[in-house]
Amino acid sequence: MNQSISAVEEKIVNKIYFIRNKKVMIDRDLAELYGVETRVLNQAVKRNCSRFPEDFMFQLTKPEFENWKSQIVISNSEKMGLRKAPLAFTEQGIAMLSSVLNSDQAIQVNIQIMRIFTKVREMLADTMSLRLEIEEIKKKLGNHDKNIELVFSYLDELISQKENRTERRKIGYKQSGS
Template sequence: MQVIEQTIKQKIFTIRGKQVMIDSDLAELYGVETKRLNEQVKRNINRFPKDFMFQLNEKELDGLRSQIVISSETSEEGQILRSQIATSKNMALKPQIKQYNEDFLRSQIATLNKGGRKYPTYAFTEQGVAMLSSVLRSQKAIDVNIQIIRAFIEMRKYISK
Protein backbone atom coordinates (compact mmCIF):
# COMPACT_ATOMS: atom_id res chain seq x y z
CA MET A 1 0.00 0.00 0.00
CA GLN A 2 1.38 3.38 -1.03
CA VAL A 3 1.56 5.85 1.87
CA ILE A 4 -0.02 9.18 0.99
CA GLU A 5 2.59 11.97 1.03
CA GLN A 6 0.16 14.56 2.37
CA THR A 7 -0.75 12.24 5.24
CA ILE A 8 2.92 11.97 6.16
CA LYS A 9 3.35 15.75 6.10
CA GLN A 10 0.41 16.12 8.49
CA LYS A 11 2.23 13.86 10.93
CA ILE A 12 5.35 16.04 11.06
CA PHE A 13 5.33 18.41 14.03
CA THR A 14 7.67 21.07 15.37
CA ILE A 15 8.87 20.24 18.88
CA ARG A 16 11.96 21.78 20.54
CA GLY A 17 12.49 23.69 17.32
CA LYS A 18 12.90 20.50 15.30
CA GLN A 19 10.71 18.80 12.74
CA VAL A 20 9.78 15.43 14.26
CA MET A 21 7.40 12.52 13.97
CA ILE A 22 5.81 10.80 16.94
CA ASP A 23 6.42 7.11 17.65
CA SER A 24 2.74 6.16 17.35
CA ASP A 25 2.44 7.86 13.95
CA LEU A 26 5.57 6.12 12.70
CA ALA A 27 4.37 2.76 14.00
CA GLU A 28 1.09 3.23 12.14
CA LEU A 29 2.89 4.04 8.89
CA TYR A 30 5.27 1.09 9.29
CA GLY A 31 2.40 -1.25 10.16
CA VAL A 32 3.70 -2.24 13.60
CA GLU A 33 2.52 -1.62 17.15
CA THR A 34 4.01 1.42 18.89
CA LYS A 35 5.25 -0.83 21.69
CA ARG A 36 7.11 -3.03 19.18
CA LEU A 37 8.68 -0.03 17.44
CA ASN A 38 9.96 1.30 20.76
CA GLU A 39 11.23 -2.15 21.77
CA GLN A 40 13.33 -2.29 18.59
CA VAL A 41 14.68 1.18 19.32
CA LYS A 42 15.62 0.18 22.89
CA ARG A 43 17.37 -2.95 21.61
CA ASN A 44 19.42 -0.70 19.30
CA ILE A 45 19.63 2.41 21.48
CA ASN A 46 23.25 3.04 20.47
CA ARG A 47 21.91 3.95 16.99
CA PHE A 48 19.64 6.68 18.41
CA PRO A 49 21.58 9.53 20.04
CA LYS A 50 19.70 12.44 21.62
CA ASP A 51 19.61 14.39 18.35
CA PHE A 52 17.84 11.44 16.64
CA MET A 53 15.05 10.97 19.20
CA PHE A 54 13.84 12.25 22.55
CA GLN A 55 11.09 11.58 25.06
CA LEU A 56 8.30 14.14 25.21
CA ASN A 57 7.52 15.80 28.52
CA GLU A 58 3.98 16.68 29.68
CA LYS A 59 4.21 20.28 28.38
CA GLU A 60 5.26 19.03 24.94
CA LEU A 61 2.42 16.48 24.94
CA ASP A 62 -0.04 19.29 25.72
CA GLY A 63 1.42 21.35 22.86
CA LEU A 64 1.13 18.38 20.55
CA ARG A 65 -2.52 17.90 21.54
CA SER A 66 -3.10 21.57 20.68
CA GLN A 67 -1.47 21.15 17.26
CA ILE A 68 -3.63 18.11 16.52
CA VAL A 69 -6.84 19.83 17.62
CA ILE A 70 -6.05 22.89 15.51
CA SER A 71 -5.22 20.71 12.53
CA SER A 72 -8.65 19.09 12.69
CA GLU A 73 -10.47 22.40 12.19
CA THR A 74 -11.88 23.07 8.74
CA SER A 75 -12.47 26.23 6.75
CA GLU A 76 -15.81 27.37 5.35
CA GLU A 77 -15.03 25.49 2.13
CA GLY A 78 -14.50 22.27 4.09
CA GLN A 79 -10.75 22.35 3.62
CA ILE A 80 -8.54 21.09 6.41
CA LEU A 81 -6.44 23.79 8.05
CA ARG A 82 -3.17 22.62 9.54
CA SER A 83 -1.29 24.31 12.36
CA GLN A 84 2.21 23.54 11.16
CA ILE A 85 3.81 26.50 9.41
CA ALA A 86 5.32 24.15 6.87
CA THR A 87 1.92 22.77 5.95
CA SER A 88 -0.22 25.85 6.39
CA LYS A 89 -1.41 25.98 2.79
CA ASN A 90 -5.10 25.10 2.59
CA MET A 91 -5.77 22.33 0.18
CA ALA A 92 -8.88 20.45 -0.80
CA LEU A 93 -8.63 16.76 -0.09
CA LYS A 94 -10.41 13.92 -1.79
CA PRO A 95 -13.33 12.71 0.36
CA GLN A 96 -11.72 9.36 1.17
CA ILE A 97 -8.45 11.02 2.21
CA LYS A 98 -10.27 13.64 4.26
CA GLN A 99 -12.21 10.92 6.07
CA TYR A 100 -9.00 9.02 6.75
CA ASN A 101 -7.39 12.17 8.18
CA GLU A 102 -10.39 12.93 10.39
CA ASP A 103 -10.41 9.34 11.71
CA PHE A 104 -6.66 9.53 12.28
CA LEU A 105 -6.96 12.81 14.18
CA ARG A 106 -9.67 11.39 16.42
CA SER A 107 -7.51 8.38 17.19
CA GLN A 108 -4.48 10.55 17.92
CA ILE A 109 -6.42 12.79 20.29
CA ALA A 110 -7.62 9.71 22.15
CA THR A 111 -4.09 8.31 22.22
CA LEU A 112 -2.66 11.55 23.58
CA ASN A 113 -5.21 12.06 26.35
CA LYS A 114 -3.79 11.68 29.84
CA GLY A 115 -3.80 8.06 30.84
CA GLY A 116 -4.33 6.98 27.24
CA ARG A 117 -0.82 5.55 26.92
CA LYS A 118 1.05 3.31 29.29
CA TYR A 119 4.44 4.15 27.81
CA PRO A 120 6.38 7.39 27.25
CA THR A 121 5.92 9.16 23.92
CA TYR A 122 9.02 9.57 21.78
CA ALA A 123 9.69 12.02 18.97
CA PHE A 124 12.04 11.11 16.12
CA THR A 125 13.95 13.67 14.07
CA GLU A 126 14.60 13.13 10.37
CA GLN A 127 17.85 11.34 11.24
CA GLY A 128 16.04 9.12 13.74
CA VAL A 129 13.42 8.22 11.17
CA ALA A 130 16.18 7.31 8.72
CA MET A 131 17.71 5.01 11.34
CA LEU A 132 14.37 3.30 12.08
CA SER A 133 14.29 1.37 8.82
CA SER A 134 17.60 -0.27 9.74
CA VAL A 135 16.22 -1.61 13.03
CA LEU A 136 12.77 -2.59 11.75
CA ARG A 137 14.30 -4.59 8.89
CA SER A 138 11.33 -5.04 6.59
CA GLN A 139 10.67 -4.07 3.01
CA LYS A 140 7.64 -2.04 4.11
CA ALA A 141 9.82 -0.11 6.57
CA ILE A 142 12.26 0.69 3.77
CA ASP A 143 9.50 1.77 1.35
CA VAL A 144 7.69 3.91 3.93
CA ASN A 145 10.98 5.37 5.14
CA ILE A 146 11.83 6.64 1.66
CA GLN A 147 8.50 8.46 1.48
CA ILE A 148 8.92 9.93 4.97
CA ILE A 149 12.41 11.24 4.19
CA ARG A 150 11.08 12.84 0.99
CA ALA A 151 8.32 14.51 3.02
CA PHE A 152 10.88 15.90 5.50
CA ILE A 153 12.93 17.27 2.59
CA GLU A 154 9.88 18.97 1.06
CA MET A 155 8.93 20.45 4.42
CA ARG A 156 12.46 21.81 4.85
CA LYS A 157 12.33 23.38 1.37
CA TYR A 158 8.96 24.96 2.13
CA ILE A 159 10.13 26.38 5.46
CA SER A 160 13.27 27.88 3.90
CA LYS A 161 11.25 29.86 1.34
Protein backbone atom coordinates (compact mmCIF):
# COMPACT_ATOMS: atom_id res chain seq x y z
CA MET A 1 0.00 0.00 0.00
CA ASN A 2 1.34 3.42 -0.99
CA GLN A 3 1.26 5.80 1.95
CA SER A 4 3.16 8.72 0.49
CA ILE A 5 1.51 12.13 0.76
CA SER A 6 1.32 14.63 -2.10
CA ALA A 7 1.86 18.38 -1.63
CA VAL A 8 -1.91 19.06 -1.66
CA GLU A 9 -2.51 16.27 0.87
CA GLU A 10 0.34 17.58 3.03
CA LYS A 11 -1.34 21.01 3.08
CA ILE A 12 -4.49 19.35 4.46
CA VAL A 13 -2.54 17.15 6.91
CA ASN A 14 -0.87 20.29 8.30
CA LYS A 15 -4.35 21.64 9.11
CA ILE A 16 -5.27 18.65 11.26
CA TYR A 17 -4.81 19.36 14.97
CA PHE A 18 -5.00 17.12 18.00
CA ILE A 19 -7.39 18.75 20.48
CA ARG A 20 -9.25 16.98 23.31
CA ASN A 21 -7.61 13.73 22.21
CA LYS A 22 -9.32 14.00 18.81
CA LYS A 23 -8.03 14.79 15.34
CA VAL A 24 -9.87 17.95 14.27
CA MET A 25 -9.83 20.67 11.66
CA ILE A 26 -10.64 24.31 12.42
CA ASP A 27 -13.53 26.19 10.76
CA ARG A 28 -11.32 28.80 9.06
CA ASP A 29 -9.08 26.11 7.49
CA LEU A 30 -12.10 24.16 6.25
CA ALA A 31 -13.69 27.33 4.86
CA GLU A 32 -10.48 28.04 2.94
CA LEU A 33 -10.45 24.51 1.50
CA TYR A 34 -14.15 24.70 0.56
CA GLY A 35 -13.66 28.12 -1.04
CA VAL A 36 -16.13 29.94 1.24
CA GLU A 37 -15.80 32.56 3.97
CA THR A 38 -15.56 31.27 7.54
CA ARG A 39 -18.75 33.12 8.48
CA VAL A 40 -20.64 31.38 5.62
CA LEU A 41 -19.47 27.97 6.85
CA ASN A 42 -20.40 28.82 10.45
CA GLN A 43 -23.85 30.13 9.39
CA ALA A 44 -24.53 26.88 7.52
CA VAL A 45 -23.55 24.94 10.64
CA LYS A 46 -25.77 27.10 12.90
CA ARG A 47 -28.74 26.59 10.55
CA ASN A 48 -28.17 22.83 10.85
CA CYS A 49 -26.94 22.58 14.45
CA SER A 50 -28.86 19.32 15.06
CA ARG A 51 -26.49 17.63 12.56
CA PHE A 52 -23.46 18.57 14.67
CA PRO A 53 -23.45 16.96 18.11
CA GLU A 54 -20.45 17.58 20.37
CA ASP A 55 -18.58 14.53 19.06
CA PHE A 56 -18.83 16.04 15.54
CA MET A 57 -18.00 19.66 16.39
CA PHE A 58 -17.12 21.83 19.39
CA GLN A 59 -15.97 25.37 20.09
CA LEU A 60 -12.46 25.72 21.47
CA THR A 61 -12.17 26.87 25.07
CA LYS A 62 -10.06 29.94 25.83
CA PRO A 63 -6.96 27.83 26.83
CA GLU A 64 -7.39 25.60 23.75
CA PHE A 65 -7.78 28.72 21.59
CA GLU A 66 -4.60 30.28 23.03
CA ASN A 67 -2.69 27.02 22.55
CA TRP A 68 -3.93 26.71 18.96
CA LYS A 69 -2.95 30.34 18.21
CA SER A 70 0.53 29.67 19.57
CA GLN A 71 0.84 26.60 17.33
CA ILE A 72 0.04 28.60 14.20
CA VAL A 73 1.95 31.69 15.38
CA ILE A 74 -0.66 34.40 15.07
CA SER A 75 0.53 37.61 16.69
CA ASN A 76 -2.51 39.85 16.12
CA SER A 77 -5.75 37.87 16.40
CA GLU A 78 -7.97 40.91 15.65
CA LYS A 79 -6.16 41.47 12.37
CA MET A 80 -6.61 37.81 11.41
CA GLY A 81 -10.37 37.89 12.09
CA LEU A 82 -10.10 35.73 15.21
CA ARG A 83 -12.21 37.64 17.71
CA LYS A 84 -13.83 34.44 19.03
CA ALA A 85 -12.64 30.89 19.50
CA PRO A 86 -13.05 28.85 16.32
CA LEU A 87 -15.13 25.72 15.85
CA ALA A 88 -13.28 22.43 15.66
CA PHE A 89 -14.70 19.65 13.48
CA THR A 90 -13.95 15.96 14.00
CA GLU A 91 -13.78 13.55 11.08
CA GLN A 92 -17.53 12.87 11.38
CA GLY A 93 -18.27 16.60 11.54
CA ILE A 94 -16.25 17.20 8.41
CA ALA A 95 -18.19 14.45 6.64
CA MET A 96 -21.43 16.16 7.72
CA LEU A 97 -20.22 19.52 6.34
CA SER A 98 -20.49 18.32 2.73
CA SER A 99 -24.24 17.79 3.16
CA VAL A 100 -24.66 21.22 4.79
CA LEU A 101 -22.60 23.18 2.27
CA ASN A 102 -23.92 21.11 -0.64
CA SER A 103 -21.58 22.32 -3.38
CA ASP A 104 -19.50 20.30 -5.82
CA GLN A 105 -16.30 21.76 -4.35
CA ALA A 106 -17.42 20.84 -0.81
CA ILE A 107 -18.11 17.27 -1.89
CA GLN A 108 -14.74 16.92 -3.67
CA VAL A 109 -12.83 18.49 -0.77
CA ASN A 110 -14.65 16.20 1.69
CA ILE A 111 -13.73 13.12 -0.31
CA GLN A 112 -10.09 14.21 -0.27
CA ILE A 113 -10.16 15.00 3.47
CA MET A 114 -11.78 11.63 4.29
CA ARG A 115 -9.08 9.85 2.28
CA ILE A 116 -6.39 11.78 4.15
CA PHE A 117 -7.94 10.99 7.55
CA THR A 118 -7.94 7.32 6.55
CA LYS A 119 -4.31 7.55 5.41
CA VAL A 120 -3.28 9.28 8.65
CA ARG A 121 -5.09 6.59 10.67
CA GLU A 122 -3.26 3.86 8.70
CA MET A 123 0.08 5.61 9.20
CA LEU A 124 -0.58 5.87 12.96
CA ALA A 125 -1.51 2.18 13.08
CA ASP A 126 1.71 1.29 11.22
CA THR A 127 3.69 3.45 13.64
CA MET A 128 2.03 1.75 16.60
CA SER A 129 2.82 -1.73 15.26
CA LEU A 130 6.44 -0.67 14.72
CA ARG A 131 6.61 0.56 18.32
CA LEU A 132 5.27 -2.76 19.55
CA GLU A 133 7.82 -4.66 17.46
CA ILE A 134 10.64 -2.48 18.81
CA GLU A 135 9.48 -3.11 22.38
CA GLU A 136 9.42 -6.86 21.68
CA ILE A 137 12.98 -6.70 20.33
CA LYS A 138 14.09 -4.71 23.39
CA LYS A 139 12.62 -7.36 25.68
CA LYS A 140 14.39 -10.12 23.76
CA LEU A 141 17.68 -8.22 23.85
CA GLY A 142 17.26 -7.68 27.58
CA ASN A 143 16.78 -11.42 28.01
CA HIS A 144 19.81 -12.11 25.80
CA ASP A 145 21.96 -9.86 28.00
CA LYS A 146 20.85 -11.78 31.08
CA ASN A 147 21.52 -15.11 29.37
CA ILE A 148 24.99 -14.00 28.21
CA GLU A 149 25.83 -12.86 31.74
CA LEU A 150 24.68 -16.25 33.04
CA VAL A 151 26.85 -18.10 30.49
CA PHE A 152 29.89 -16.02 31.49
CA SER A 153 29.28 -16.69 35.17
CA TYR A 154 29.10 -20.44 34.44
CA LEU A 155 32.34 -20.20 32.45
CA ASP A 156 34.02 -18.32 35.31
CA GLU A 157 32.85 -21.01 37.72
CA LEU A 158 34.20 -23.79 35.49
CA ILE A 159 37.56 -22.03 35.13
CA SER A 160 37.89 -21.58 38.90
CA GLN A 161 36.97 -25.25 39.44
CA LYS A 162 39.62 -26.31 36.92
CA GLU A 163 42.26 -24.16 38.65
CA ASN A 164 41.39 -25.60 42.05
CA ARG A 165 41.53 -29.20 40.88
CA THR A 166 44.65 -31.28 41.61
CA GLU A 167 46.52 -32.94 38.77
CA ARG A 168 44.86 -36.23 38.00
CA ARG A 169 46.80 -39.35 37.15
CA LYS A 170 46.56 -40.05 33.49
CA ILE A 171 44.90 -43.26 32.55
CA GLY A 172 44.92 -45.19 29.33
CA TYR A 173 47.32 -47.25 27.26
CA LYS A 174 50.99 -46.56 27.51
CA GLN A 175 53.03 -46.68 24.39
CA SER A 176 56.41 -48.23 24.57
CA GLY A 177 59.31 -45.83 24.28
CA SER A 178 57.51 -42.95 25.87
